[in-house]
Amino acid sequence: MFSKTCEYAIRAMIFIAQQSKDGSRVGIKDIAKGIDSPEHFIAKILQDLGRKGVVQSLKGPTGGFYLDNSGRKTTLATIVKAVDGDDIFSGCGLGLKQCSDKHPCPLHHEFINIRKDITNMLNKTKVGDLQEQLDKKLTFLRRD
Amino acid sequence: MFSKTCEYAIRAMIFIAQQSKDGSRVGIKDIAKGIDSPEHFIAKILQDLGRKGVVQSLKGPTGGFYLDNSGRKTTLATIVKAVDGDDIFSGCGLGLKQCSDKHPCPLHHEFINIRKDITNMLNKTKVGDLQEQLDKKLTFLRRD
DNA sequence: CAATTAAAAGACTTTTTTGTCTTTTAATGA
DNA sequence: TCATTAAAAGACAAAAAAGTCTTTTAATTG
Ligand code: FES
Ligand code: FES
Numbered sequence: 443m444f445s446k447t448c449e450y451a452i453r454a455m456i457f458i459a460q461q462s463k464d465g466s467r468v469g470i471k472d473i474a475k476g477i478d479s480p481e482h483f484i485a486k487i488l489q490d491l492g493r494k495g496v497v498q499s500l501k502g503p504t505g506g507f508y509l510d511n512s513g514r515k516t517t518l519a520t521i522v523k524a525v526d527g528d529d530i531f532s533g534c535g536l537g538l539k540q541c542s543d544k545h546p547c548p549l550h551h552e553f554i555n556i557r558k559d560i561t562n563m564l565n566k567t568k569v570g571d572l573q574e575q576l577d578k579k580l581t582f583l584r585r586d
Numbered sequence: 587m588f589s590k591t592c593e594y595a596i597r598a599m600i601f602i603a604q605q606s607k608d609g610s611r612v613g614i615k616d617i618a619k620g621i622d623s624p625e626h627f628i629a630k631i632l633q634d635l636g637r638k639g640v641v642q643s644l645k646g647p648t649g650g651f652y653l654d655n656s657g658r659k660t661t662l663a664t665i666v667k668a669v670d671g672d673d674i675f676s677g678c679g680l681g682l683k684q685c686s687d688k689h690p691c692p693l694h695h696e697f698i699n700i701r702k703d704i705t706n707m708l709n710k711t712k713v714g715d716l717q718e719q720l721d722k723k724l725t726f727l728r729r730d
Numbered sequence: 731c732a733a734t735t736a737a738a739a740g741a742c743t744t745t746t747t748t749g750t751c752t753t754t755t756a757a758t759g760a
Numbered sequence: 761t762c763a764t765t766a767a768a769a770g771a772c773a774a775a776a777a778a779g780t781c782t783t784t785t786a787a788t789t790g
Contacts, residue, residue, distance in 0.1 A: 443587065443674070443679055444679070444680075444681075445777075445778090446681060446777075446778065446779095447777080447778075449679075449680050449681030450681070452680055452693070453680055453681070453691075453692075456692055467736095469735095469736065469737085470736080470737075471736095480778085480779055480780080481780090482779070482780055482781070483778065483779050483780080485737075485738085486738095486739090486740095486779090488737090489737075489738055489739075492737085492738085493738095499736090499737060499738090500736085500737080500786090500787075501735080501736055501737045501738080501785075501786045501787050501788090502734085502735055502736060502737080502786060502787025502788050502789095503734070503735045503736070503787070503788045503789070504735085504736090504787085504788070505735075505736050505737065505786090505787065505788085506736070506737080507737085518693075530587070535587055535588070535593075536588075536593050536596055536597055536727075537588075537590060537593030537594070537597070538726075538728065538729055539729050540729060545726055545729065546724075546725050546726065547597075547725060547726060547727065548597075548600055548716040548717075548719060548720055548725045548726075548727065549596070549662075549711075549716070550725065552707050552711060553707075555703075556700065556703055556704055556707065559699075559700055559703060560700055563696050563697075563700065567693075567696060572692035572693070573692075575692060576692055580690075581690050581691060581692040581694065582682075582689055582690065582691060582692075583691065583692065584682065585682050585683050585684060585689065589747075589748090590747075590748065590749095591747080591748075611766095613765095613766065613767085614766080614767075615766095624748085624749055624750080625750090626749070626750055626751070627748070627749050627750080629767075629768085630749090630768095630769090630770095632767090633767075633768055633769075636767090636768085637768095643766090643767060643768090644756090644757075644766085644767080645755075645756045645757050645758090645765085645766055645767045645768080646756060646757025646758050646759095646764085646765060646766060646767080647757070647758045647759070647764070647765045647766070648757085648758070648765085648766090649756085649757065649758085649765075649766050649767065650766070650767080651767085
């Protein structure tokens with residue numbers, strides 16, 4: 443469904459939202475531990491998201507990654523598009539070069555419904571909402 | 587969603603169902619052309635499906651790949667499982683080692699609905715059904 | 731301003747996926 | 761039986777994804 447990179451990205455964003463909700467910042471090492479990902483790998487992913495304006499960061503002592511109130515409203519769709527591109531939103535399920543109603547693949551009519559559901563879900567789900575459920579210990583970012 | 591290998595596999599199975607419906611067989615070259623895939627790559631994929639009993643084949647002159655009436659009832663789920671494993675049927679959407687109701691990731695409750703829809707779709711869709719729509723030129727296996 | 735801290739940048743390696751090529755095996759039919 | 765045909769098998773290569781490591785840049789604080 444999503445690339446590993448994208449899975450880590452989503453998990454990291456939720457973790458950052460949680461850890462920075464009081465206005466503080468969270469470092470790469472804590473993020474890597476918090477979401478159980480390779481430290482240098484998630485660093486690279488977040489730097490990329492930083493350049494794209496999806497996450498904010500600050501260097502130096504007391505520095506780290508954080509999300510402000512507007513960042514907490516970021517949807518999963520924004521993250522997925524930034525990391526994996528928009529294949530999942532508009533690509534053909536059977537790998538034809540173009541998905542098209544006029545020239546549909548055998549799976550098209552079944553697939554577009556699923557694709558629409560995925561799109562809706564990603565568009566409506568905000569990082570902040572997921573972080574709130576995490577705070578209530580209703581969900582988890584890693585398996586211990 | 588699916589690997590390239592799996593996309594080619596599904597397209598090839600539908601093409602084979604179409605070309606062998608009169609009891610004849612279809613060769614690798616025709617399959618590769620018919621679904622616009624690399625010839626040697628789809629050969630390897632089909633040999634794999636052959637070993638797993640998902641497609642039938644015969645060597646020598648007049649040989650090739652074919653599907654009998656029972657093979658035409660093969661579901662997409664069978665093909666996807668044979669090629670990509672069952673990650674899409676039971677894996678966690680955010681990459682946790684295990685998907686679990688007791689220890690859900692932040693996306694779990696949204697994700698399981700989509701996963702269920704995908705599973706249902708793959709379970710109910712048979713190669714033969716897709717082939718019939720292809721015959722009526724309602725759908726296509728390649729872009730020209 | 732100097733030492734320290736932490737992200738940014740980027741080179742590099744490993745693994746997986748995708749794709750190619752050659753040789754072998756089996757079936758057919760003249 | 762022997763030449764031909766076509767898949768099976770398996771080695772090999774290229775590209776992409778995933779992961780690691782080192783050096784540079786920027787912010788903070790004493
Ligand atoms: S053409 Fe394949 S999903 Fe639309
Ligand atoms: S735990 Fe992530 S989808 Fe179920």
